Every structure is written in C-alpha cells, then in structure tokens.
Amino acid sequence: MRKLLLTLLVLILLGCGTVFALPSLLDRRMNSVEFPAPYPASEPAIQLHDSLFVADLHDDVLLWERDLLKRYDFGHSDLPRMLEGRVALQVFSTVTKTPRGINYERNSGETDNITLLAMAQRWPRATWDSLLQRALYQAEKLEQASAASDGRLTLIRNRADLATFIDTWRQDPRRTAAVLATEGLHPIEGQLANIDRLYEAGFRITGLTHFFDNEVGGSAHGLEKGGLTPLGRQVIKRLEEKLMVIDLAHASRPLIDDVLAMATRPVLVSHTGVEGTCPGTRNLSDNHLRAIAATGGVVGIGYWETAVCATSVEAIVKAIRYTANLVGVQHVALGSDFNGTVHTPFDVTGLPQLTEGLLKAGFSRDDIAAIMGGNVQRLLLASLPQR
Template sequence: MYMKVVDFHCDALSKLWENPKASFDNSPDLDVTLKSMEKGDVALQVFAVFLSEQYGRPSFERVMAQIDIFRAKLNGTGKLEWLKWRDQIREVRSGSKRWGLLSLEGVDGLEGNLFYVRLCYELGVRLMGLTWNHANWAADGVMEKRGGGLTDKGREMVQLCNELGIILDVSHLSVAGFWELAELVSRPLIASHSNAYGVCPHPRNLSDEQIRALIAMDGRIGLTFVPWFIRRDTPTVKPEDLLPHVERICSLGGEHHMMFGSDFDGIDQWVEGLESPCKYQDWVNTLLKHYPEQLVQGWMSDNALNFLEQYLPMQQGSQS
C-alpha cells in the first residue's frame, strides 16, 4: 500500500551549498532528491538551513545563501512548490506535486540580530530551532556541558517568533531550554528529529516527561532515522529497531502526535533499508504489519499536516 509521506527534517540544502555543482534532481551525492522524493511518494519535505562550523563562524550571509539555493535550485525549477501558508495544506493533501518547507537548524547565523529573524520569516522560513548541539547567543544546545537555558536575547527572539507565527523546534535544545521555552511559546513546539530516551539513552532523544509535555500542548515529535539515536548496542540498525520508539510514544499517549524527521543528508551512516526517501514505502509496509492503517496514515502524513494546517500563519487576505 502506498501512502503520502511528510518528512520533517533533512540537510540537503547544506550539501547543495557545499557542492554548487550538485543537482537536486538526481545527484548521487544527495539522499533527498526530486527523484527519490517521487519514488518514496514524499509530498512534503522540510529542508533545514544548517551552517556547519567546519566552514567558519556562522553568518547571515550563509543563511541567505542556503535560502537562495532553495529558491533557485528547488522551488525555482517549477518541480517543487514552496509551502508558506496554512491555506496551501489542502493542495498538499489533494495534489500530486512535491512541496518544500524551510526551517532553520540553530539561529547562530542570525548573529543575535532580531531583524534577521523577521527577514527570515518574510523570506519564507516557517520553523526555527534555537540551537544546534552547542551554545549560541540564544540558548544552550543539548551537548553544552553547563546545560543552561535561554539568554535574554533568546527570550526576545521567542517573543518575536510568537508574534510572527514561526513554529519553534526543540530538537538539539538543552533540557533546561526545553522547559523554559515551553513556558514562553504561544503555539505548540515540535521536535523535528528526535527519538525516545527511554528506549535509547542518547542526549538528543526526548525523556518521557518531555514527550508528555509535547503531547499535552498538541506538539509533534518527528522520529528520526539516525542509527545511534535508535540503538547503541549494535553496529547494524534495521527499520524494525525503530518500532520500540513508536511503541514508547504511543504508550505515553502520542499516537496522534507522531511523525517522521529522517535527518537524511545529515548522516553518514544509515538504517539498513531506510537509506533514502526511496525506501519510505517499504517503511510504510513494515509499519502496517504491526499497526492499523489509520494510525500509520497519521504517522506518515496526517499528523504533520493537521498540525501545519492549524499552526502555520495565514496568508494576509486569506479567508481560510
């Protein structure tokens, strides 16, 4: 059985920035391409703007460069539509087109300038994670040893995101930052690519308490295909190894709050049988062996689309 897919995290844009000659259509250097999205029936892919520290200090110029790659190489080809507004969700549901949604994975490149936050929104960014793994001007990341929360400027940024309609992402955020952010936001949070700590105790995974908090606020949890977030006791991870994470979230009441955020193009090791979007329909069939069709349909797309239909901003003048 084929099901439409929504994937809430990939790093294809940073790879395209690193290799300007690469083609989004079918480059062998990319996990996520137009061809692989079509083969896996990925209707909507979230593309993260990620600034690797190996290329020097993150800057707004590099943020703009990746947004421009999305505009020119993905949306500009006419083969991928740009999702910005809630009233577009009905087209995602009903049509055969491929869609892309822009996120920012860490606000380091905004350089502490709140005008850049507003400009990102105007340019079409709809999701923002405050940090990557380490500390920046807004907050501490989950791998920062001191484990601090938000800075004063970070709290100002959250207030601006509340006003603009930017959805905030807690994947990579410190535990203290998670709880502080949960008190500050006016719309639910997402964890775009994190698994269950109770199944695999990696710092990037979510505790039961965090999972319950996201469920209580009607947030979303994107289970990810990063092998070492799934299992840490084996060199080979298979799709079935992700099922205990699915079970854990369901047991906490999150069957309608779960989605997937693969982290394709952000990893150099893959789950065997989930190496690219091409394999998504195999994953659908694996899930259908264990769960009812309606639940699987929710995890593959409906839970994510229902969330976006409620919490994306409305286009000015729209009657939706």
C-alpha cells in the same frame, strides 16, 4: 585582519584544485546507507504507501552542493528520489555552523567546520563570515530549485499555500511541498531583527540550537547546556508573534523546560530519539514527550543509530511504537535527518519499508497515515501564517 586572512586562505584553496572535490567526497562518505537501493517491500505495503501523504521533518541536503532537481547515486535524497519515495512534504533545514571535533556530549562554539565547506563549494563571498548569509543562501537555493522544477517542488510559506498544494497533490501526487527551517538560531547573529529577515526569506520552522550553546540558549551538546537567555526569551515571543513553529531538536533539557513554560502554540521536535528505547544526550525523556504532546506538538523520530540505537527499520518502528503508546499516535512523525552526516537504513526511496514495518508492528492504516505525514499536515495547517 580577519577578512584579509580569509582572502589569503581562499587564494591558497584556489591553488589546490583537489579541494573542490572534497565536499563531494565528504558527502558520499558521511551521508551513507546500510543497504543500497532498490528497497523491496510487500505489495500490500507498497499499495498502502502509495496512498499516503508522506511528510518528513528534517533533511539537510541544502548544505551540500548538489542540484536538488537531479538524481544522484549517493546521499539520501533529491527531488527525483523523493518523488519515487512518495514524499509529499519535506522540511528542508539550513546548517550554518558546526564545531570541529563535533560530538554528542560537549562542544564549544568557538570553531566552525562550515566556513571551509562554504569556500570549497564556492558559495558567495558573503557566506564565508556570516551565518545569516549562509542561511539566506541556502534559502535561495531552495527557492531557485522550486522555480525550476516545473511545479514538482512547491515552496510553502503559509496555510493557504499548503491547502492549495494538498488539493493539487490529491489530483497528481507526483509533487513535493517544501518548508524551510533553521538548524539553530545562531544565524540571527544575536540580533532580534534578523528573525524578520529569516521570515522574509521563507523560513517557517526554527530550531533554537544545534551542536553548541548560542545567544538564544543551551544546546544538549554544549558546554553550559543552560536554558533560555534574556535574548532567547525575546526570540520566543517574536517567533510566536510571527507564527513561526519552534523546533526543540538539539535543545538542552533546561532550554526545553523554559520554552514549554512560555509556549502558547504547538512546538515540534524535528528529528530525535526517545529515552524509552534509546538512552542518549539529546533523546527525549518521557516527561518531555508528554509536555510537547500537551502543546499539540509532534515528535519526529530519527533514523540513525544514536537516535534509535540501531541502523534498522525495526529500531525506528520500536521508537515510534513507544512514543505512540506514551503520548498518542497523533503526536508522532518522521524525522529522518537525511543528509545530516548520518548513516541510515535506506535512502528516501526505501520509505515503503518503513510503512511495511509499521504494518508488521500492528498499526492500523489510519494510524500509519497519521504517523507517515498526516500529523505534520495537521500541525502546519493549524500553525503556519494564514497568508
């Protein structure tokens, strides 16, 4: 019956040509910037920025039906703009489900916005009612973009891939490494074996929850906001066995505690704020910042208002400074959440303004190199599978 209803729904959609324009309209409206490009920066900042290995821990561009290799005048990023912004490594996350009426405080997992978006964007039929297939389809999109990029976009699966890429990048920085991640583990559809399928498809970083509680554990935005489930404990063990990096973004506080009690490897938080500069449901407490740093992990500071309490470079830098002072520069990174339906100060070409902001805040050149990407490079070289 459910498949019949979905088929009838898509026939209705096919009769309404305007529905296929809706995703692009939503993309333009929901992935916005405070100021349009170009983004001026001082010459010292530009010179320093151009020398950096810049890495960002979270971009949701695969959700949208844009050609990653083509430059657009909307949204936050694409490969041409990443290259202009000197992004050497980008973590691409796959969004597979979000609840209707999505909010930061309390969401059920009973509804889903992405089904209609997948249909309207003409994703394969298998993605309409399978979260796993949605993740695999977005992984395939990234792999196809890499194959068609003439070497400018390199998919990273292991330490050897990353080490080779870094050597090549040093000779010619006009290229970007891509690492694949999940926005929550509901795509495993309650089956531990599906972690292996995600691994085989190239996923190397795994968020546990998104905006609702799932079979693995509680979300900061869910109804119960609990810790790890029995399945979740098995999942953590399997992820560590496969050397997949655990991402605690969107995790409830009990879930963070449970994972940290089990973890034997560094964990990261791909995109977040911190309570020390911006109180909020999903922003990290000082205790959690210390505990994540104690694993050897890194925290990606976000660019949007709910993360840093303003839409400005100054607010991002303030959160970075607070975190660095609390746990050390070596545990701070960038976590833009570009293309994740957020409003940011700039698109990816504006990253030199962030470098300039860090200079003005008194960070040394070495500290800036670490924050802007060196810490992520170090973590992945130590944590990814060897080959």
